[in-house]
Amino acid sequence: MDATPTTSTRGSWNSKIGFILAAAGSAVGLGNIWKFPFEVADGGGGAFVLIYLVCCFLLCFPVMVTEIAIGRRAHKNAVGAFEALGYRNWRFVGLLGVTSGVLILSFYNVVAAWALGYFVELAGGHFSIGSEFGTFITDVVKIGLYAALFMVLTAGIVSGGISSGIERASKLLMPTLLVIILGLVLYGLTLPHAAEGLRFYLIPDFSEVTLEVVYNALGQAFFSLSLGMGALITYGSYLSKRENIIESAALITLTDVGIAFTAGLLMFPLVAFLNAGDMTDVQGGAGLIFVTLPGAFESMGPGLGAFVGATFFLLLSFAALTSTVSLLEVPTSFVIDEFNVPRRRAAIGIAVLVFLIGIPSLLSNGASPFFTNFVTYFGSDTPNTFMDLVEHLSSDTFLPLGGFLIVVFAAYVWKTENLSEELAQGAPGFRGSALERFIHVCVAYVCPVLLGIIFVLTVLNRFFGVSVF
Ligand code: PHE
Numbered sequence: 001m002d003a004t005p006t007t008s009t010r011g012s013w014n015s016k017i018g019f020i021l022a023a024a025g026s027a028v029g030l031g032n033i034w035k036f037p038f039e040v041a042d043g044g045g046g047a048f049v050l051i052y053l054v055c056c057f058l059l060c061f062p063v064m065v066t067e068i069a070i071g072r073r074a075h076k077n078a079v080g081a082f083e084a085l086g087y088r089n090w091r092f093v094g095l096l097g098v099t100s101g102v103l104i105l106s107f108y109n110v111v112a113a114w115a116l117g118y119f120v121e122l123a124g125g126h127f128s129i130g131s132e133f134g135t136f137i138t139d140v141v142k143i144g145l146y147a148a149l150f151m152v153l154t155a156g157i158v159s160g161g162i163s164s165g166i167e168r169a170s171k172l173l174m175p176t177l178l179v180i181i182l183g184l185v186l187y188g189l190t191l192p193h194a195a196e197g198l199r200f201y202l203i204p205d206f207s208e209v210t211l212e213v214v215y216n217a218l219g220q221a222f223f224s225l226s227l228g229m230g231a232l233i234t235y236g237s238y239l240s241k242r243e244n245i246i247e248s249a250a251l252i253t254l255t256d257v258g259i260a261f262t263a264g265l266l267m268f269p270l271v272a273f274l275n276a277g278d279m280t281d282v283q284g285g286a287g288l289i290f291v292t293l294p295g296a297f298e299s300m301g302p303g304l305g306a307f308v309g310a311t312f313f314l315l316l317s318f319a320a321l322t323s324t325v326s327l328l329e330v331p332t333s334f335v336i337d338e339f340n341v342p343r344r345r346a347a348i349g350i351a352v353l354v355f356l357i358g359i360p361s362l363l364s365n366g367a368s369p370f371f372t373n374f375v376t377y378f379g380s381d382t383p384n385t386f387m388d389l390v391e392h393l394s395s396d397t398f399l400p401l402g403g404f405l406i407v408v409f410a411a412y413v414w415k416t417e418n419l420s421e422e423l424a425q426g427a428p429g430f431r432g433s434a435l436e437r438f439i440h441v442c443v444a445y446v447c448p449v450l451l452g453i454i455f456v457l458t459v460l461n462r463f464f465g466v467s468v469f
Contacts, residue, residue: 010075010337011162012238018167019243020251023226023235025170025322027256028177030111031224033316036260037267038288039220044208045200049261051214055221056257059450062442063227063403064249066410069422071236072245077333078230081237085414093405094334096398097230101330102350103394104229106358107387108327109154112320113146114290115313122294122309125302130294133287138366147362148355150317154324155351158332159344162238166325173318180315181262187308188269197272200279201264211467215458218451219396225256228402231326234333244427246435259319270296289316328354361387379465392462400458404451411444419443 013019040048074081079094114137121129121136129136137143157169188194222228236245267289271282274296282288297309328351335346364371364386373383384392410419423439424430460466 010238010333012240013167014163015167016243016248018163018171019235019239020248020255021170021174022166022322022326023232023248023252024255025174026226026231026235026326027224027252027323028174028259029224029319029323030108030115030316031220031323032256032260033181033263033319034111034115034286034289035220036224037264038285039216040201040264041282041288042285043213043216044205046202046204047206047209048213048217049202049264050204051209051217052221052260053257055218056225056253058442059218059447060221060225060227060403061249061253062439062447063222063407064225064232064253065246065423065439066406066419066443067227067230067232068236068239068245068249069419070406070410070414071230071233072239072241072425073418073422074233075237077237077337078233078330079334080337081230081233082409085418087409087413090409090413093402093409094230094233096405097228097233097402098331098334100229100394100398100402101231101327102354102357103390103398105324105327105354107361107390108320109147109150109324109354109358110143110361110387112150112317112324113143115316115320116150117143117146118290118294119310119313119317122297122306122313125306127294127298127305127309130291130298133290134366140362140367143362144359147358150321150324151351151355153321154328155347157321157325158328158347158351161343166329169325170322173322177259177315177318180311180318181259181266184308184312184315185262185266188266188273191269191273193272193275193277194269195272196277196279197268197270198265200272200282201268211457212461215396215454215461218400218454219458222399222403223395224260225253226323226326228399228406229330230402231330234330235326237333241425245423246427246430246439267293274299361385361390364388377463377465396462397455397459400451400455404448404455407443407447407451411448416440416444 013022070081070085074084076084077094078097079091082088082090082094117136118129157165159165160168226232271292272279274292293312294309297305297312299305300308328347331350332343332347335341335350336343360371364374366372371386374386375389376383410416420431420436420440430436457468460468
């Protein structure tokens, strides 16, 4: 069963590069520049990087291809897509995706607000902000205002529609981001002790690798590539039949991995510079950027430090913005398609709702003891904040689960034959190629098996404190 998509005024990308930049913009975000480097620091440096690369290319790339193909074939939002293909019962996968999008955006926007706040503080030469991070994030009014501003910017872009909102913003922000990050890396490499930083980053230390590192690498890969929640089903639904999906997905994956890798090249020389080459106890976690880096900027001297520091947090804010846009587009497109609500009204309404849902996250970094020590999982005695809980549930649990369900759907319900047919459009040599066989094997066997196993182990480990191995 397969419905023929109707032509509609849903909007579409104006150009191939527009789609790629928008999807890469969705992928490149806080995940690359804020999270990736500290996951590397916690996971044995280069060893984590290697495991991460395997996850991206072997497990995530096939999921990305599948999501885009489903979206383009169905020409519908993440929920409606399953129904348009003829499988109403599978709408729950899309609903899981829309829920994940709303939850992720609710806390992601708070971290984006920190980044925007740091841009303002460092532009004013306020370097001690690093040591005041704990107080800064409890200033609910200030962070609330930055968060509201960030949400307004996001909703403004999404309201503009696909080509004149999202595509236009991505075409402006992504090249700027690239120039800024490359400029900062080149500068960072000229600093004293850069080599020690690079050594820590690039030489694998396999003694630090545990199964938990593998779970983190997979979760991080899903989050960073914006997979498992239908963001790419949605973006794919605006894509023309002339475009080559595999080629586009390869470019998106390479850009995302490339920028995460480059962010490490930027971060570790700065940390080594600050610690005079001593990388023995690099602090991971949220603090790597928000606590450690301002010190490095301060050591550059007031004028230069303020400039480099502000530029860095501007980069982080831009990266976050193209991601919040895609996070908001998923529920927006769902509401537009399914309930016939005009785009502007849908985008603004959901943005307000998500902002409200984000308030407990905003309060959970010290301002409210209740939300700060919100929940303790089985088998552990350290409480997690509300924001941690939302993050663990949405990005670490729902995304890999969504990815697993999407490949199972594509392989065993929609069938690989239909997937191939869609992928062949815009890719003349695809049928019968080795690439086609690779995608089939991954989508039907490698991804479901490995994603399924890792998903169960992650949930047992994270929420129940059970380590099977
Ligand atoms: N990929 C984004 C990042 O790395 C986050 C994101 C996740 C965006 C899921 C959309 C969907 O920051």
